Amino acid sequence: MKNGDVTAIFGEKVFNLPKMRERLPEDIYEAFLKTINEGTKLDFSVAEVMATAMKDWAIENGCTHYTHWFQPMTGLTAEKHDSFIQPTADRTVIMEFSAKELVMGEPDASSFPSGGLRATFEARGYTAWDPTSFAFIKDHSLYIPTSFVSYTGEVLDKKTPLLRSEAAIDKAARRVLRLFGKTPSRVVTYVGAEQEYFLVDKKLRNKRKDLLLTGRTLFGAKPAKGQEMDDHYFGQLKERVAAFMKEVDEELWKLGVFSKTKHNEAAPSQHEVAPIFSTANIASDHNQITMEILKKVANHHDLYCLLHEKPYKGITGSGKHNNWSIGTSDGENLLKPGKKPAENVQFLLFFASVIKAVDDYSDLLRVSVATAGNDHRLGAQEAPPAIVSMYLGDQLTEVVEQLINGVGVKYEEGELIETGVETLPEIERDTTDRNRTSPFAFTGNRFEFRAPGARQSIGGINIVLNTIVAQTLTEFADALEFSQNVPKDALDLAIKTFKEHKRILFNGNGYSDEWVEEAARRGLPNLKTTPDAMPHFKSDKSIQLFEAQGVFSRLEVETRCEIMMEEYNKTLHFEMLTMLEMAKQEILPACLKYTKTVAEGLAVKESLGINAPNERKTVKMLTALTEELMDKITALESATNIPDVDEFEVGMYYKNTVIPAMDLLRETADTLESVVGKEFWPFPTYTDLLYSI
Numbered sequence: 233m234k235n236g237d238v239t240a241i242f243g244e245k246v247f248n249l250p251k252m253r254e255r256l257p258e259d260i261y262e263a264f265l266k267t268i269n270e271g272t273k274l275d276f277s278v279a280e281v282m283a284t285a286m287k288d289w290a291i292e293n294g295c296t297h298y299t300h301w302f303q304p305m306t307g308l309t310a311e312k313h314d315s316f317i318q319p320t321a322d323r324t325v326i327m328e329f330s331a332k333e334l335v336m337g338e339p340d341a342s343s344f345p346s347g348g349l350r351a352t353f354e355a356r357g358y359t360a361w362d363p364t365s366f367a368f369i370k371d372h373s374l375y376i377p378t379s380f381v382s383y384t385g386e387v388l389d390k391k392t393p394l395l396r397s398e399a400a401i402d403k404a405a406r407r408v409l410r411l412f413g414k415t416p417s418r419v420v421t422y423v424g425a426e427q428e429y430f431l432v433d434k435k436l437r438n439k440r441k442d443l444l445l446t447g448r449t450l451f452g453a454k455p456a457k458g459q460e461m462d463d464h465y466f467g468q469l470k471e472r473v474a475a476f477m478k479e480v481d482e483e484l485w486k487l488g489v490f491s492k493t494k495h496n497e498a499a500p501s502q503h504e505v506a507p508i509f510s511t512a513n514i515a516s517d518h519n520q521i522t523m524e525i526l527k528k529v530a531n532h533h534d535l536y537c538l539l540h541e542k543p544y545k546g547i548t549g550s551g552k553h554n555n556w557s558i559g560t561s562d563g564e565n566l567l568k569p570g571k572k573p574a575e576n577v578q579f580l581l582f583f584a585s586v587i588k589a590v591d592d593y594s595d596l597l598r599v600s601v602a603t604a605g606n607d608h609r610l611g612a613q614e615a616p617p618a619i620v621s622m623y624l625g626d627q628l629t630e631v632v633e634q635l636i637n638g639v640g641v642k643y644e645e646g647e648l649i650e651t652g653v654e655t656l657p658e659i660e661r662d663t664t665d666r667n668r669t670s671p672f673a674f675t676g677n678r679f680e681f682r683a684p685g686a687r688q689s690i691g692g693i694n695i696v697l698n699t700i701v702a703q704t705l706t707e708f709a710d711a712l713e714f715s716q717n718v719p720k721d722a723l724d725l726a727i728k729t730f731k732e733h734k735r736i737l738f739n740g741n742g743y744s745d746e747w748v749e750e751a752a753r754r755g756l757p758n759l760k761t762t763p764d765a766m767p768h769f770k771s772d773k774s775i776q777l778f779e780a781q782g783v784f785s786r787l788e789v790e791t792r793c794e795i796m797m798e799e800y801n802k803t804l805h806f807e808m809l810t811m812l813e814m815a816k817q818e819i820l821p822a823c824l825k826y827t828k829t830v831a832e833g834l835a836v837k838e839s840l841g842i843n844a845p846n847e848r849k850t851v852k853m854l855t856a857l858t859e860e861l862m863d864k865i866t867a868l869e870s871a872t873n874i875p876d877v878d879e880f881e882v883g884m885y886y887k888n889t890v891i892p893a894m895d896l897l898r899e900t901a902d903t904l905e906s907v908v909g910k911e912f913w914p915f916p917t918y919t920d921l922l923y924s925i
């Protein structure tokens with residue numbers, strides 16, 4: 233980018249609305265707009281014209297291939313590229329792209345996790361074009377965002393259920409809005425995902441098998457300088473980092489991502505990038521693109537981007553704050569507290585619906601952020617606790633308390649009920665008094681869910697959020713649709729909801745031990761690890777919810793749950809094996825070599841009659857620690873005998889047996905690192921990694 237004018241490059245690589253308007257006949261363009269704005273079914277004839285226009289644009293911009301781009305349950309994205317070539321009779325080729333190729337693809341589904349769905353049904357999987365998320369160009373291919381479903385229509389991805397959950401909340405919210413005389417054509421959820429990540433010098437990273445294979449350090453003694461100095465957050469950007477961020481921004485803008493904010497984060501070498509919010513589906517696609525671009529651009533600068541939730545022990549991990557709100561196609565944010573009383577009742581009802589949803593289904597929210605990586609963050613004193621609670625901000629806490637206590641709300645005979653709410657302050661976005669320890673905070677016009685892990689697709693999180701709020705809104709609509717006095721009954725319902733779900737509200741320090749005890753008294757679940765949380769996903773209550781809202785069938789929940797558990801188990805399996813390999817092939821030889829060197833030096837001195845008692849002690853100490861290391865290697869090795877039981881029990885085995893053995897091995901290895909000579913240590917240390925750039 234030569235000058236600073238972002239408009240000149242924004243969306244350059246996207247087949248967006250201006251390009252469509254330019255290249256499509258007017259009636260086709262209008263029909264397409266109707267589909268994306270109102271969710272009407274797309275006519276095949278529209279797809280035909282669209283396919284040709286897309287292909288022409290893609291070829292003009294250097295593309296030879298196209299790919300359906302989808303989001304299987306791995307949480308990553310998948311692509312299979314086909315070229316546009318089509319043979320002709322005279323044995324040359326023409327470039328073609330049919331409507332059928334645009335609308336449907338048939339990748340081999342057998343290599344993607346399906347939790348047994350394939351065995352039950354068919355190996356085939358289909359991808360289906362999502363016209364609401366625009367096609368884009370990357371590396372000479374035209375990328376077409378798609379859903380991924382099995383032959384019989386069961387979802388195999390993260391996009392399809394997200395779209396279903398958007399439809400569910402749309403339906404429920406419009407029922408509630410009708411009570412207030414409002415009939416927007418659509419209600420949508422908006423998401424802004426703040427993405428945290430670490431950068432590390434690529435050459436150093438490649439010297440560490442753990443970073444290479446698992447994305448996090450499995451060993452590493454505490455560095456002399458950790459993050460105690462608090463000098464990195466919002467600190468000056470280093471030149472190399474600034475150059476990297478500039479390129480990231482430019483790439484994202486070209487791909488139509490509204491990249492807005494970038495800064496240094498709390499830990500050394502930790503950074504954040506955040507876009508301006510968009511609808512949940514687009515935000516989710518854009519977040520996947522963002523993660524890909526971070527990785528790709530890092531490479532150009534000899535850097536490596538670590539998206540793992542906990543790359544370094546003892547150093548703040550990386551999360552993804554999921555800012556979430558709900559609004560109408562008319563541009564009304566339903567979580568914005570308004571001035572007018574009637575609108576306030578409406579706000580209170582939507583506000584209450586989120587509070588009730590989070591309390592009723594806090595276990596599902598915990599499940600939505602449950603991964604092996606994120607388990608290192610949640611509850612680790614520097615990230616949201618594993619207990620889900622809500623913080624409403626000072627002003628709304630007061631409002632809710634007043635309503636619960638009946639203060640400021642006048643119920644006198646004949647008086648309009650709305651007067652009570654007139655006292656509500658107009659609340660502007662409040663950035664000053666936020667409780668950073670809360671996993672789920674109201675921040676003026678949206679909720680911020682801070683528990684998601686940095687590497688996670690935000691698809692799963694927003695599927696749960698949308699579905700649980702759709703459920704409470706449905707219940708509210710059921711309760712109020714026959715009301716003769718909606719403002720009064722709605723306010724009563726909101727107050728009743730606040731009273732019933734007060735226990736989920738917590739404004740104190742979420743990291744404290746007192747909160748753990750208090751939460752237990754309140755009956756809030758404290759699901760510390762993924763194996764603890766996961767069974768809640770397939771509880772009867774959960775399945776009923778997802779079925780009622782048309783988001784997942786029982787089978788889809790069960791298979792998805794199994795896949796997530798399998799993912800956890802596989803992650804730990806790799807970590808365990810990588811740890812053993814590093815311990816046996818790298819750490820142990822280094823310790824033996826160093827001990828030998830010191831011992832030989834000592835022997836020489838003693839043969840000369842020189843007394844070196846401290847060296848003698850050091851050799852003894854090194855020998856003892858190395859022996860200990862070997863014992864712990866043996867212990868972890870015996871833990872590799874994974875019992876032949878179901879995925880959930882295997883998960884418990886990893887949690888109860890393998891992880892403790894890994895922790896013990898690490899403890900000894902890290903102690904050794906701090907006493908073995910630096911030049912003997914087989915890989916870069918924390919200081920090397922964290923201060924490499």
Ligand code: ADP
Pocket residue numbers: 422423424425426493506507508509553555556557558565663677678
């Ligand atoms: P902070 O770090 O102070 O929490 P940021 O500015 O880094 O805030 O990020 C806030 C995120 O919230 C941005 O992605 C922003 O676009 C998003 N956001 C703002 N308003 C809304 C809203 N109404 N709905 C959803 N997301 C929103």
Ligand code: MG
Pocket residue numbers: 426504506
């Ligand atoms: Mg931020």
